[in-house]
Amino acid sequence: MLELRDVYGGYGEGFVLNGLSLTVEEGQVVGLLGRNGAGKTTTMRAIMGLLPRLAGEIRLRGESLIGLPPYVISSKGLALVPQGRRIFPSLTVTENLLLGARPPRPDQRVRWTVEEIYRLFPILKERGKIRGTLLSGGEQQMLTIARSLMTQPLVLLCDEPSEGLAPVMVQRVGEILQRLKQAGLSILLAEQNLDLALSVIDVAYIIEEGRVIWHGSAQELLANRDLQETYLGLRVEV
Amino acid sequence: MPVNTASLVIGLSYASLLFLVSVGLSVVFGLMRFVNLATGSLYLIGGYIGWSVARSTGNFFLALIAGALAALVVGVLIERGFLQRLHRKELLQVCLTLGVAYIVQDVTRWIWGGDPLRLRPPELLRGSMELFGSVVPIYRVALIGIGALLAVLVWYLLERTKWGAYVRAGVDDLEMVQCLGINARRVFAIVFSLGALLCGLGGALGTPVTGVAPGTDIQLQLMALIVVVLGGLGSVTGAIVASIVVALVDTIVRTFWPEASFFAVWALAALVLIVRPQGLLGRAA
Numbered sequence: 277m278l279e280l281r282d283v284y285g286g287y288g289e290g291f292v293l294n295g296l297s298l299t300v301e302e303g304q305v306v307g308l309l310g311r312n313g314a315g316k317t318t319t320m321r322a323i324m325g326l327l328p329r330l331a332g333e334i335r336l337r338g339e340s341l342i343g344l345p346p347y348v349i350s351s352k353g354l355a356l357v358p359q360g361r362r363i364f365p366s367l368t369v370t371e372n373l374l375l376g377a378r379p380p381r382p383d384q385r386v387r388w389t390v391e392e393i394y395r396l397f398p399i400l401k402e403r404g405k406i407r408g409t410l411l412s413g414g415e416q417q418m419l420t421i422a423r424s425l426m427t428q429p430l431v432l433l434c435d436e437p438s439e440g441l442a443p444v445m446v447q448r449v450g451e452i453l454q455r456l457k458q459a460g461l462s463i464l465l466a467e468q469n470l471d472l473a474l475s476v477i478d479v480a481y482i483i484e485e486g487r488v489i490w491h492g493s494a495q496e497l498l499a500n501r502d503l504q505e506t507y508l509g510l511r512v513e514v
Numbered sequence: 515m516p517v518n519t520a521s522l523v524i525g526l527s528y529a530s531l532l533f534l535v536s537v538g539l540s541v542v543f544g545l546m547r548f549v550n551l552a553t554g555s556l557y558l559i560g561g562y563i564g565w566s567v568a569r570s571t572g573n574f575f576l577a578l579i580a581g582a583l584a585a586l587v588v589g590v591l592i593e594r595g596f597l598q599r600l601h602r603k604e605l606l607q608v609c610l611t612l613g614v615a616y617i618v619q620d621v622t623r624w625i626w627g628g629d630p631l632r633l634r635p636p637e638l639l640r641g642s643m644e645l646f647g648s649v650v651p652i653y654r655v656a657l658i659g660i661g662a663l664l665a666v667l668v669w670y671l672l673e674r675t676k677w678g679a680y681v682r683a684g685v686d687d688l689e690m691v692q693c694l695g696i697n698a699r700r701v702f703a704i705v706f707s708l709g710a711l712l713c714g715l716g717g718a719l720g721t722p723v724t725g726v727a728p729g730t731d732i733q734l735q736l737m738a739l740i741v742v743v744l745g746g747l748g749s750v751t752g753a754i755v756a757s758i759v760v761a762l763v764d765t766i767v768r769t770f771w772p773e774a775s776f777f778a779v780w781a782l783a784a785l786v787l788i789v790r791p792q793g794l795l796g797r798a799a
Contacts, residue, residue, distance in 0.1 A: 324693055350695035362690045366682040374676075375683055376694025427695050 277302045277462050278323070278354075278431045283332035285322045291329070292318040294486040300431055300464050302385075305457050307477035307494070308466040309508055315486040316466035317359055320435045323464075324356045325349045336430065353381065353430030357437060359466075361420045363408040370404040372419055377426040386461045388425045396455065397422050414445030421452060431462045438469045450475050470508060474498055482508065519648035521765055527654040527723065529761035530661020534716030535734050536741035537668055537753045538709015544685040544748020546702050549604055551611040552592060554735030555618035556585040556710050560717025561726030562622050565631050568721075574636035578718045585714020586707055588618075593706045598699065615731060623728045630727035653722055660719065664712070665754050672750050681705055685748035737764075740783045746796020755794055 278300040285293040292315050300306045308316050321327050323334055325346040334341045341349050355376075364372055373393070380387035394401040397418045403411060408419060417437055424432060434453070438446040446469060453476045456463060467473040473480070480497045482490040490503060497503060539553045564581030568574055592614060600606050634640065635653035642649045672678035680701050684691045692698050716734075717726065724730060741760050745752025760779050768775040786793065 326689060326693070345697075346689070346692040347695050347697045350693060356693045358690065358693070362687055364683040364686040364690070366686050367679055371679045371683075375679055375691070376696065378695065423694065 277304075277337060278464065279333070279335045280319075280323070281333040281335075283319075283322055283330070283334060285318060285327040285330040285332075287328055292486050293322060293332075295332070296483065296487055298464075298481045298488060298491070300462050302462055303457075303460045304479065305453070305463045305465060305477045307473045307480035307497075308464055308483065309470070309473060309480055309497075310483040311508065312468075314483045316483065317435055318486070319483070320356060320358075320433045320464070320466060323349075323354060323433060350376065350427055351378075353384075353428070355424035355427045355429035355432055357421050357424050357432065357434045359435040359439065361413075361416045363411070363416050363419055365407060365409040367408055368405055369400055369408050369411065369419060372408040373400060373404075373423055373426060376423065378428055380428045381430075384428055384430065386456075386459050388428060390426075393422050393425060396452070412445075414441050414448060417441060417445065417449060418452070425456075429461070431464060432456065434463055434465045434467075436466055436468060438467060438472050446472060470504065519646045520650050521769055522762075523645065523648075523650040523654050523658065525762040525765035526758065527657035527661070528765060529757045530657045530664075531716050531720045531724065531734075532737055532741055532761050533661055533665055533754060533757040534712045534719070536738040536745075536757060537665075537750060538706070538712055539738050540742045540745060540753045541672070541681065541685070541748055541750070542702070542706050542709055543742060545681060545705060546684075546688070546698075547602065547604065548597060548600075548702075548706075549607050549611065550592070550597075550706075551608060551735060552614040552618065553709075553713055553738055554731035554733070555615045556589055556713035557717040557720070557734045558618060558622055558726060558731040559588055560585045560714030561721045561724075561730065562626050562631070562717075563714075564718030565626070565633050565721055565726060568633050574633075577633070578715060581718025582711050582715040585717065586711040589710020589713070590703075590707055592710075593703055597706070598703075615735070619728050619731055626726075628728055630725040630730075631721070632725045633721040635722045657719060657723065664715075665750075668712075669750050669754070677701075682748075737779070740779055742793075743783050744786050744793055746793025749793070749795045752793055752795035759794075 281297045283293050283296045284291050296319060308319060310316055322330055325341065325344055330342060336352055336354060339352065341352065367375065399415050400419060400422055408416065411419060437449050441449065450472050453463065457476055465473060465477060474494055474497065477494045479493050480491065481488050535553060535557050539550060542548050542550060560581035563584040564577040567580040568577035596610055600610065639653045639656045641652055643652050643655065645655065672681055680691065680696055684698055684701055688698055737760060741753060741756040744760060745756030763782055764775050764779050767778040
């Protein structure tokens with residue numbers, strides 16, 4: 277579905293991504309793991325067309341995305357749930373939700389209507405008229421996910437969705453990701469919270485200094501304590 | 515203080531013109547961080563073209579349309595010509611648009627001469643009327659009405675339509691807007707063109723009251739910058755409020771200490787910058 281091969285990219289001098297390769301199959305949830313500064317957000321930005329310097333291959337269903345502006349990449353079927361949520365403060369909840377809404381593609385497996393979104397996130401209907409940033413942190417996270425779904429993505433790029441949230445909301449985010457997975461959506465998930473990541477991902481890529489240093493199934497990662505401690509600096513609480 | 519209905523009418527009619535010049539500047543600045551110092555020139559072009567068309571056709575309404583369209587054409591040329599290439603290069607934008615302002619002033623001086631030109635208001639709006647015990651020019655009152663109508667229209671367009679939501683979201687977070695599939699450059703080009711159109715319309719509408727001459731552009735440009743600073747970047751409501759405040763302060767100070775009026779509005783801008791740097795209705799960056 278989505279394939280990155282030998283991607284180099286950065287902002288100015290030097291590269292942040294140093295030959296990164298990964299694949300997201302249709303319906304798969306792929307974990308992008310690594311320490312702070314390993315290049316997770318930069319990978320997301322590279323896919324979305326937001327890096328000033330970019331080389332290598334990025335393909336969605338075989339079609340190259342390199343050099344396309346972000347709004348075209350969005351129309352091809354990628355949606356970013358950005359780190360820090362980035363709700364538009366001047367817009368109401370409803371305006372935020374519908375800003376990028378478009379009709380589903382004919383060949384799209386997982387489609388989203390406003391009714392479905394409201395069923396999944398009832399709070400967005402109840403509080404539709406208030407400014408988006410007046411929602412709580414957890415509610416804003418729901419809004420940013422919902423806003424991305426309205427663009428009818430083939431692959432959802434989820435950057436640190438649990439960051440800065442209370443434990444109960446982290447759990448809620450986990451449930452939502454689970455629901456999206458069950459619906460059959462392909463997801464690339466960058467996440468510091470290993471518990472949350474392992475609860476939903478099928479396969480994982482661990483990256484460091486902008487390249488993949490390990491990849492394998494979620495079960496392999498779960499079983500490998502050394503890997504967790506050495507490259508992620510944390511381990512799953514038992 | 516010598517504040518009466520007449521000075522209020524003069525102030526508010528001036529506010530209408532200021533709003534037309536500054537609203538585009540404010541939204542464009544807020545949206546793309548693009549500084550257009552040729553905003554006053556668009557007003558000037560609207561004024562001169564309006565004057566010529568009114569002279570040759572005798573139709574004031576036609577003059578308004580021609581003035582607005584002329585500014586639109588020049589605005590589109592500026593946007594297509596170099597704005598698109600100078601994204602995020604503020605220093606180059608300032609230099610280039612200032613250069614355009616000088617060129618426009620010289621070319622218009624060459625065509626229309628250096629003397630101030632004035633237009634008579636259309637027949638229907640000539641003369642004076644009595645308002646709350648004062649005698650005021652009908653055209654000024656009409657200007658207030660037109661300004662208020664356009665302010666409501668612009669406000670509705672930006673605050674209540676989907677297209678306006680693109681613009682407001684772009685002012686908040688341009689990158690995120692593009693990630694949601696919106697072509698921000700196109701939104702910007704449309705906003706810029708509409709802003710130019712309003713500047714030109716302002717120029718044509720203003721010719722009966724401010725006249726048009728080399729220097730009108732600079733005067734309006736400076737006033738518009740103050741309005742933007744005062745109102746806050748990218749805020750239509752801010753532009754409306756600030757236009758009224760600046761125009762009233764200017765008019766009122768002018769009636770009892772004419773030399774100080776320009777100083778007063780700048781002092782006001784400085785004060786706002788110290789106390790509330792984001793402007794009256796702007797958000798902290």
